[in-house]
Amino acid sequence: xxxxxxxxxxxxxxxxxxxxxxxxxxxxxxxxxxxxxxxxxxxxxxxxxxxxxxxxxxxxxxxxxxxxxxxxxxxxxxxxxxxxxxxxxxxxxxxxxxxxxxxxxxxxxxx
Amino acid sequence: xxxxxxxxxxxxxxxxxxxxxxxxxxxxxxxxxxxxxxxxxxxxxxxxxxxxxxxxxxxxxxxxxxxxxxxxxxxxxxxxxxxxxxxxxxxxxxxxxxxxxxxxxxxxxxxxxxxxxxxxxxxxxxxxxxxxxxxxxxxxxxxxxxxxxxxxxxxxxxxxxxxxxxxxxxxxxxxxxxxxxxxxxxxxxxxxxxxxxxxxxxxxxxxxxxxxxxxxxxxxxxxxxxxxxxxxxxxxxxxxxxxxxxxxxxxxxxxxxxxxxxxxxxxxxxxxxxxxxxxxxxxxxxxxxxxxxxxxxxxxxxxxxxxxxxxxxxxxxxxxxxxxxxxxxxxxxxxxxxxxxxxxxxxxxx
Numbered sequence: 001x002x003x004x005x006x007x008x009x010x011x012x013x014x015x016x017x018x019x020x021x022x023x024x025x026x027x028x029x030x031x032x033x034x035x036x037x038x039x040x041x042x043x044x045x046x047x048x049x050x051x052x053x054x055x056x057x058x059x060x061x062x063x064x065x066x067x068x069x070x071x072x073x074x075x076x077x078x079x080x081x082x083x084x085x086x087x088x089x090x091x092x093x094x095x096x097x098x099x100x101x102x103x104x105x106x107x108x109x110x111x
Numbered sequence: 112x113x114x115x116x117x118x119x120x121x122x123x124x125x126x127x128x129x130x131x132x133x134x135x136x137x138x139x140x141x142x143x144x145x146x147x148x149x150x151x152x153x154x155x156x157x158x159x160x161x162x163x164x165x166x167x168x169x170x171x172x173x174x175x176x177x178x179x180x181x182x183x184x185x186x187x188x189x190x191x192x193x194x195x196x197x198x199x200x201x202x203x204x205x206x207x208x209x210x211x212x213x214x215x216x217x218x219x220x221x222x223x224x225x226x227x228x229x230x231x232x233x234x235x236x237x238x239x240x241x242x243x244x245x246x247x248x249x250x251x252x253x254x255x256x257x258x259x260x261x262x263x264x265x266x267x268x269x270x271x272x273x274x275x276x277x278x279x280x281x282x283x284x285x286x287x288x289x290x291x292x293x294x295x296x297x298x299x300x301x302x303x304x305x306x307x308x309x310x311x312x313x314x315x316x317x318x319x320x321x322x323x324x325x326x327x328x329x330x331x332x333x334x335x336x337x338x339x340x341x342x343x344x345x346x347x348x349x350x351x352x353x354x355x356x357x358x359x360x361x362x363x364x365x366x367x368x369x370x371x372x373x374x375x376x377x378x379x380x381x382x383x384x385x386x387x388x389x390x391x392x393x394x395x396x397x398x399x400x401x402x403x404x405x406x407x408x409x410x411x412x413x414x415x416x417x418x419x420x421x422x423x424x425x426x427x428x429x430x431x432x433x434x435x436x437x438x439x440x441x442x443x444x445x446x447x448x449x450x451x452x453x454x455x456x457x458x459x460x461x
Contacts, residue, residue, distance in 0.1 A: 012378060043329075043332065044332070068325050071321065071323060072325050072328040073332065074277075074328070076281070
């Protein structure tokens, strides 16, 4: 595709969102930066969580960013894939747990 | 993985002038600021040396490995080797230099036929920190090298070795099949005679450079991860980990272009540019001597054939006072030394 909807180069423009709303944009980036600082969790652990969530929310920019971040931190591909599976398991679990709603409704409507 | 140097494969990026042309064109024409421009912004242009601390000698480009990202384009097919005559000229300089660190590199410096003679002579001259950059596998490559750990110990050599990751897969991908297992064995041998052990005066440091088109993370955090993994998995101890950013020259530049990562990588380097790192870049306290005795601001400028900008250009004419007046030569590869916490042969600089 010559003109993709998601252009990897657009990730570089992310900081520019502050240009149209500096107060909210700045608050967001301050918050974002603070979240990923070392705290009760290590920066490495947070990077893996971010990678898993990136897949769950299906954000190509985030996947690019946190794959690279993981590489920089020495995170192995096995660790990365396990993190993605953890995210996928929760996502599929969230779908499947709704089956209880279906079962409940089915039972209620059936003899 | 290639088994020959870029030079032997007659690749375009084996030529210094082609590399410099590439680094000055493209995105640096109109999208990104040049390194010179950044220095002007902080009133550091022209960049000048501080007191000389490190004298780095490249004993030759011959190596038993052909690592994917080697900035020297070293390999078994490289025949450039420092002669005994040039080594003697270096010894004369070591006697009088104010530098406290002597740093031998290559290629694999141990492959120089006069390596042991030179180490013995240089060790007598009272250098405070005497570094040999060993790729480790050379020690197991041939019986004649097996006793090198003891030789290093005898001369109180500080061993600095490359180790791109604590896992086999990533290390072998960058440095060649079997390199990880051999490196682990040699590290264990070095530990066994005291290298890198707590309370030992024998220093063993590791060098990490990323195995791909990304920048290194925090040196402190990576050192902790390396120490834990190597201790848990192989009972290996070492002193410090130096993180080094891959500079976009030679084989690494060739890789960036071939894998369509060049533009993104240069953006990353420029975005990560840290003016504070300029104060401590290694070219300000280091002089690099090539296998044939020419002088350079750093090992990277050596590979780009950018000799020092000084009337004194060769080790035989060495004059430290005169050399300290020179202006350091820069190009876009210098962004590699100023990204994030900075990068040097001694690791991060900020």
